[in-house]
Amino acid sequence: MDNEKMGGNQMPKKHALSLQLDLTKFEKATEEEKRQAEVMSESSTFFKDGMKRLRKNPLAMFSIVVLIVIVAMIIVVPYVVPYSYSEIITVNGKRDKTATNMSPFSYSRMEQQYIDEGGKIFPHIMGTDELGRDYFVRVIYGTRISLVVGVFAALIVLIIGVVYGSISGYFGGRVDLIMMRIVDIIYSLPDLLMIILLSVVLNEVINVKGNGFLAKLGTNMISLFIVFGLLYWVGMARLVRGQILTIKQNDYVLAAQVSGAKSSRIIRKHILPNCISVIIISAALQIPSAIFTESFLSFIGLGVKAPMPSLGSLASAARSGITTYTYKLIFPAVMIALITLAFNLLGDGLRDAFDPKLRR
Amino acid sequence: MLKYVVKRIILALITIFIVCLITFFTMNAIPGGPFSGEKAKSPEVQAVLERRFNLDKPVGTQFFLYMGNLLKGDFGISAKTGRNISDTIGSKFSVSARMGFFAVLLAIFLGVVFGSIAALTRNHLPDRVIIFLSTLFTSLPSFVLGSFLLVIFSVKLGLVQAWSAEKQNLILPVLSLAAYPAAYITRLTKTSMLDVLGQDYVRTARAKGVAQIKVLFLHTLRNALIPVVTYVGPMIASVLTGSLVVEQIFTIGGLGAEFVTSITNRDYPMIMGVTIFLAVFMVTMNLITDIVYKLIDPRINLA
Numbered sequence: 001m002d003n004e005k006m007g008g009n010q011m012p013k014k015h016a017l018s019l020q021l022d023l024t025k026f027e028k029a030t031e032e033e034k035r036q037a038e039v040m041s042e043s044s045t046f047f048k049d050g051m052k053r054l055r056k057n058p059l060a061m062f063s064i065v066v067l068i069v070i071v072a073m074i075i076v077v078p079y080v081v082p083y084s085y086s087e088i089i090t091v092n093g094k095r096d097k098t099a100t101n102m103s104p105f106s107y108s109r110m111e112q113q114y115i116d117e118g119g120k121i122f123p124h125i126m127g128t129d130e131l132g133r134d135y136f137v138r139v140i141y142g143t144r145i146s147l148v149v150g151v152f153a154a155l156i157v158l159i160i161g162v163v164y165g166s167i168s169g170y171f172g173g174r175v176d177l178i179m180m181r182i183v184d185i186i187y188s189l190p191d192l193l194m195i196i197l198l199s200v201v202l203n204e205v206i207n208v209k210g211n212g213f214l215a216k217l218g219t220n221m222i223s224l225f226i227v228f229g230l231l232y233w234v235g236m237a238r239l240v241r242g243q244i245l246t247i248k249q250n251d252y253v254l255a256a257q258v259s260g261a262k263s264s265r266i267i268r269k270h271i272l273p274n275c276i277s278v279i280i281i282s283a284a285l286q287i288p289s290a291i292f293t294e295s296f297l298s299f300i301g302l303g304v305k306a307p308m309p310s311l312g313s314l315a316s317a318a319r320s321g322i323t324t325y326t327y328k329l330i331f332p333a334v335m336i337a338l339i340t341l342a343f344n345l346l347g348d349g350l351r352d353a354f355d356p357k358l359r360r
Numbered sequence: 361m362l363k364y365v366v367k368r369i370i371l372a373l374i375t376i377f378i379v380c381l382i383t384f385f386t387m388n389a390i391p392g393g394p395f396s397g398e399k400a401k402s403p404e405v406q407a408v409l410e411r412r413f414n415l416d417k418p419v420g421t422q423f424f425l426y427m428g429n430l431l432k433g434d435f436g437i438s439a440k441t442g443r444n445i446s447d448t449i450g451s452k453f454s455v456s457a458r459m460g461f462f463a464v465l466l467a468i469f470l471g472v473v474f475g476s477i478a479a480l481t482r483n484h485l486p487d488r489v490i491i492f493l494s495t496l497f498t499s500l501p502s503f504v505l506g507s508f509l510l511v512i513f514s515v516k517l518g519l520v521q522a523w524s525a526e527k528q529n530l531i532l533p534v535l536s537l538a539a540y541p542a543a544y545i546t547r548l549t550k551t552s553m554l555d556v557l558g559q560d561y562v563r564t565a566r567a568k569g570v571a572q573i574k575v576l577f578l579h580t581l582r583n584a585l586i587p588v589v590t591y592v593g594p595m596i597a598s599v600l601t602g603s604l605v606v607e608q609i610f611t612i613g614g615l616g617a618e619f620v621t622s623i624t625n626r627d628y629p630m631i632m633g634v635t636i637f638l639a640v641f642m643v644t645m646n647l648i649t650d651i652v653y654k655l656i657d658p659r660i661n662l663a
Contacts, residue, residue, distance in 0.1 A: 185371070185375055188372070190638065190642045190643070192597075192601040194379075194382065196631075196635070198386060200626070200631060204390040205390065288499070296503070296601075318507075319609065322507055322510070322511055333508070336501060337499045337500050340498075344499060
């Protein structure tokens with residue numbers, strides 16, 4: 001090409017101070033040179049940015065790993081361990097009365113005899129409880145229940161809070177005033193007392209029959225969900241409303257309104273995506289608080305229906321023999337602490353990574 | 361200011377009324393009255409009992425009668441023991457209140473001290489350790505902490521004597537009640553302290569040569585504690601509900617233990633009475649907190 005030929009034969013300068021131009025400097029840039037001039041890095045979205053920051057946070061990453069391990073365990077373990085959560089241990093089809101309150105990794109007399117005769121018995125990783133049920137399976141099932149309760153409750157709070165908060169924040173004026181007065185009143189109700197009260201009452205009123213999941217959980221858990229739906233969403237609603245009040249001032253919302261978009265569309269397409277990170281973070285922090293509430297209720301005897309275990313009911317049941325069988329408290333307690341700690345740390349990490357106000 | 365106080369008091373009264381409303385009508389929704397079941401009574405006895413407790417009147421009238429009695433401080437009598445509920449609440453609450461009072465004091469003290477240390481040593485070892493521990497303590501339910509404290513200090517080590525009627529040792533219950541709010545206040549104090557330390561007036565004070573300790577206590581801490589004040593109301597609520605389980609663990613005969621027993625016994629008048637009493641107490645504490653908050657911080661506009 002033209003360029004390449006000229007680059008080869010540079011014209012010699014006539015003398016040192018000559019202003020004669022170096023023609024090579026006026027050649028068209030090659031593709032490679034053009035690429036060098038590009039200072040922009042690959043375009044990054046808000047989400048990618050946040051994930052990058054999150055990945056640099058060791059505590060948050062650690063909690064993600066812990067949560068993944070726990071979730072994997074509650075899925076896999078029931079298939080691996082041959083006991084079920086309500087099964088009293090039997091040896092060779094006979095009930096093993098000596099297999100109660102065993103310490104971790106020990107066998108009862110009947111089991112030992114069976115092993116000596118050549119049989120195989122799956123070890124009791126966390127021992128057995130006072131009725132002779134495998135404790136490891138119970139703890140795993142308890143974790144399952146607690147997590148399900150936590151996630152469900154967070155979802156309920158998320159949905160009600162977001163819908164209520166966005167309506168109130170978007171329409172403003174009298175609608176907002178009335179809706180927020182209602183929130184104020186619900187917010188000032190002593191929530192745990194109301195939960196206890198409603199659990200007591202709903203327990204008598206609702207009667208779930210059949211063999212479904214909800215029936216197995218028992219009415220207490222259903223009333224817990226109802227109460228979460230009635231009372232706990234107010235914090236979320238306030239948060240969403242505050243976010244929306246600021247976001248709706250933006251010009252793009254005005255532009256959408258001018259071009260004739262419906263309110264519901266503006267909320268869904270223009271406003272909510274801009275506060276989704278704040279909402280998700282606060283929903284993540286809702287999970288440990290729900291698990292806490294559930295364990296509290298289990299403790300005072302308003303938890304899941306026996307024989308279904310939850311971490312709270314296991315910990316509470318473990319108190320009766322606490323001096324002799326301390327491990328029975330330690331296992332569920334550690335599990336509760338691990339889950340709440342992981343969610344709290346993850347929530348903090350998410351907030352640091354995604355909340356634009358904290359980014360400095 | 362007056363307008364704000366009046367507004368808050370009205371909101372508190374509405375809240376209390378709604379609590380009473382919910383409590384009364386949910387309890388009424390339970391099938392069967394307090395005198396049905398158990399022993400079979402003759403219709404005459406049943407009728408007398410129902411008249412004595414106004415059960416023969418319509419529900420609406422019953423509610424207003426109940427509310428009228430509440431205003432006079434009469435909570436009715438327990439369905440199980442037959443004792444006067446307000447007397448029970450009065451005698452049991454003093455135990456819980458003493459424990460809760462110490463727990464609140466301890467939580468504020470520990471929280472403010474550790475929070476300030478964490479803020480002053482930001483991103484250094486003490487800060488890291490304190491924040492880690494506070495996150496850990498916010499992840500432990502009080503009943504788990506209480507049980508562990510009991511096993512370790514009373515049973516295994518024998519350092520602290522467990523609660524008994526003769527020797528009322530409050531150390532462990534107060535500790536297990538205070539742990540969660542203390543951890544929360546620590547984090548609260550740290551953030552607000554960092555916020556204040558970045559303010560211009562702190563820099564000015566330092567620049568004009570005010571002693572370091574004076575800057576810390578007079579300029580920084582006083583302002584940093586304002587957000588902590590807002591937490592006092594919710595903290596009292598959390599300590600009171602926490603006492604439900606802690607009293608159970610340490611077998612302390614307070615109002616919390618009484619409440620849990622009444623739940624297991626399905627003693628509805630008792631549940632109603634204690635719920636309303638605790639709710640009124642919490643709402644009042646929240647009201648006082650809010651008013652004090654506005655009083656001590658003139659920057660907040662009184663809308």
